[in-house]
Amino acid sequence: MSGTGDVTGQVADCLLGIEMELRKLDMWAVERPPIEAFDSTEPFCIDTLAFTQWIQFVFLERMKLIVENGHPLPRVSGIAPMAEEYFRGRQESGRGLVQELEAVDQLLSGS
Template sequence: MADSKHLERVADSLLRIEIELREIDAWSAEPPAPEALQSTQPFCIDTLDFTQWLQFVFLHRMKILVESGQPLPAVSGMAPMAEEHFRGREQAGRGLVRALEEMDRLLSR
């Protein structure tokens, strides 16, 4: 069980990730089709864009865990996925990568 200070830092980090997604105009008001969320592939790579996965899978699930005080994942490697996603794209995701690096550190402590 995570202590309250750690949960607070994780909650702040979730908010930073959401802000970064909004900053780069990657936040969607419309959720993907329910079938897209049923993917068995890591990061729903076959059905969702990485930023959609962040918003509709990762952030959604993490908020539930934080709010209910359930155990958090012990390992996270999202920053490298974000770097790969933004490599060669016009859309700069440096702030999002930094926010994900922070989350990776918090979850892997």
């Protein structure tokens, strides 16, 4: 069985992979959305941010802080299904991004 440090390192690798996939898809934003966009009460800030913006500016930023500061990792994650839904019917498949998110989901959920 893997130790916590091993899982944390694997999560950190996945976070880099997520960033790389967003860049490959040309969905990595250079500018941060306005602060008001983060005041949403909807899941994934779906009413104020594109899903990929939420990944970049909410999920990645929070997860990087958790990893860098040695805080306990979340015990559950289910972001990949949302990514699959986001890319359904879009020109971009987003498959690489979905795979990276599935890996994080599995690591955090302990499966």
